[in-house]
Amino acid sequence: MTVGIGVLAEAGRAVILASDTRATFPKSNVRPHDECGKQWHLLPFRCAACAAGRLSIAQPVADELSNQFVRLSNPRRKRLYTGHIARAINEARFTVFREMVSWSLKKTYCLSLQEWQTGRVPSGKLDRLLLEAGKVLIQNELKDFSVELIVGGFLGNHQLVFYKVSRMRHLEASSAPGVFAIGTGGVAAMNHLNSRGQNADCSLARSLLHVTEAVAIARLKNPDTVGRPSHFVVIWKDGTMKRFDPNCPAMRNWKKVYKHRTSTWGLQNSKVADVEVKSQMIEHEPR
Numbered sequence: 001m002t003v004g005i006g007v008l009a010e011a012g013r014a015v016i017l018a019s020d021t022r023a024t025f026p027k028s029n030v031r032p033h034d035e036c037g038k039q040w041h042l043l044p045f046r047c048a049a050c051a052a053g054r055l056s057i058a059q060p061v062a063d064e065l066s067n068q069f070v071r072l073s074n075p076r077r078k079r080l081y082t083g084h085i086a087r088a089i090n091e092a093r094f095t096v097f098r099e100m101v102s103w104s105l106k107k108t109y110c111l112s113l114q115e116w117q118t119g120r121v122p123s124g125k126l127d128r129l130l131l132e133a134g135k136v137l138i139q140n141e142l143k144d145f146s147v148e149l150i151v152g153g154f155l156g157n158h159q160l161v162f163y164k165v166s167r168m169r170h171l172e173a174s175s176a177p178g179v180f181a182i183g184t185g186g187v188a189a190m191n192h193l194n195s196r197g198q199n200a201d202c203s204l205a206r207s208l209l210h211v212t213e214a215v216a217i218a219r220l221k222n223p224d225t226v227g228r229p230s231h232f233v234v235i236w237k238d239g240t241m242k243r244f245d246p247n248c249p250a251m252r253n254w255k256k257v258y259k260h261r262t263s264t265w266g267l268q269n270s271k272v273a274d275v276e277v278k279s280q281m282i283e284h285e286p287r
Contacts, residue, residue, distance in 0.1 A: 002019065002020055002022055002023075002038060002051075002052045002053075002183040002184065002185065002225060002226060002227075003019065003020050003052065003181065003182070003183040003184065003185030003186060003188075003189055003215060003218040003219075003222070003226045004017075004018070004019045004038065004050040004051060004052045004148065004149075004150050004180075004181070004182040004183050004186070005017070005018040005019070005050075005150070005180070005181050005182075005189055005193070005211050005214055005215065006018075006050065006150035006152050006162065006164070006179075006180040006181075007178060007179050007180075007193070007198055007202075007207055007210070007211055008152075008160075008162060008175065008178030008179075008199075008200040009178075009200065009202050009203065009204050009206075009207035009208075010202075010203065010204055010207075010236075011200060011201055012160060012175060012178065012200045012237075013236060013237040014204060014207075014234060014235065014236050014237070015152040015153055015154070015160075015162060015233075015234070015235045016207055016208065016211055016232055016233070016234050016244075017039060017048055017049075017050045017150060017152055017232065017233040017235075018050065018211050018212075018214075018215055018229060018230075018232045018233075018246070019038040019039055019050040019051070019052075019229070019230055020038070020185070020215060020218070020219065020226050020227045020228060020229050020230065021034055021035055021036050021037070021038070021227050021228050021229070021230050022034055022036065022225060022226055022227025022228075023036035023055060024224070024225055032224075032227070034227045034228060036055070036227075037230065038050055038051045038052070038055070038058070038230070039051075039230065039233055040062040040066070041233075041241070041284070041286045042062070042065060042066050042069050042151070042153070043066060043069065043070070043286060044069065044070060044073045045069055045073070045153060045154075045155055045156065045161075046153045046154050046155075046156075046235055046239040046240075046241055047069070047085075047151060047152065047153030047154070047155075047161050047235070048151075048152060048153055048233045048235065048241070049062055049065070049149050049150065049151045049152075050149070050150050050182075050233075051147065051148065051149050051182075052147075052148040052149075052182040052183030052184075052186070053146040053147040053148050053167075053182075053183070054144075054146045054147055057096065057100075057145060057146065057147040058147045058149065060096045060099075061092055061093050061096050061147055061149065061165075062149070064091075064092040064093075064095050064096055065088065065089060065092040065151075067092075068088035068089075068091055068092050069085075069088060071088075072084055072085070072088060080155055080156070080157065080159075081159065082155070082159055082160070082161055082173075085151075085155070085161050085163070086163065086171055086173075089149075089151060089163060089165060089171060090171065093145075093147070093165065093168065094168075097141065097142075097145055097168065098113070100141050100144075100145070101113060101137070101138055101141050104137055104140075104141055105134060105137060108137065109130060109133065109134070111126075111130070111134075116130070116131070116134045119131060142167075142168060145167050145168055146167065147165070147167065148164070148165060148166050148167070148182035148183065148186075149163075149164070149165040149182070150163070150164055150165075150180045150182060151163045151164075151165065152235065153235045154235060154236075154237055154239060156239070158237050158238070160175065160237075162174060162175065162178065162180075164180040164182065166182070175200060176199065176200060177198065177199040177200060178199060178200035179193050179194075179198050179199070181193065181214070181218075183218075183225075183226070184222050184225045184226065185215075185218025185219065185221065185222045185225065185226040186218070188214075188217050188218045188220075188221040188222065189214040189215065189217065189218040190214075192210075192213055192214045192217045192218075193210055193211075193214050196210045196213070196214075196264060198210045198211075202268065203267060203268050203269050203270065203273070203274060204234075204274050204277060204278070205254075205267045205270060205273035205274050205276070205277045206264050206265075206267040206268050206273075208232070208234075208244060208246075208251065208277055209251065209254050209255070209258065209264060209267060210264065211232065211246075212229070212246040212251050212255065213255065215229040215246065216229075216255075229246050229247075231243040231244060231245055231246075231282075232244040232245075232246060233284065234281065241283075241284035242278075242281035242282065242283065242284055243281065243282050243283075243284050244277065244280060244281050245280060245282075248277075248280040249280075250276045250277060250280055251277075251280075254267070
């Protein structure tokens, strides 16, 4: 399953997204893959997503979400709000889910989704047993729709985008405290972030330390499904996007210093600390 973390920082002026690089293959003898990417830049906006769950579902959902975002970026649209983004996320996951249901009906009963929905086939009405079987099939697909996403960033008008997607449940939005965690390591990560008092008013350096610690603890608690962290994505309100290495010298030193301290307040609004972490960041290059 993995772990994904999203937090707001700098009074909501920055979004930090983190994930690990472990891909597992349950119910098989295939060894885990520890160089797997689970983050996507959602062009054309300054938004990104990290995923947990089945990557075979997360990838097409992220692809479809990018398609939805391209449609929203139509220059003829006068205004764009976060409500448009929420609908785009829902439409993306529903599109992928609908395709899964459609293929399952086709391969199992040789029926198209339209034939099942209308209850009619070329030879006449659809048998009632097949109608009921289709309902069961849809419920089974719902159970298999194992994907979680954290979508964060900013629109061109500086509006904050920060959503958590869990399977086909209702979207979650949070500006206070502005903390999301997903995947098998999500509980351990969330517990640590809560114990550190992570919230949207935490400074950049302090938030990066909290997220780095949370990913490490998630891996410690779930060694079979959570691997090493990838570079974090940091997005600012002005649209700047950077990547941050959680294994940089500054972070390794801070982890040692604050390991047994109950408070990380020493990093709050520390200009020296913020400059130090910013110097460790690299430019994000869309791919």
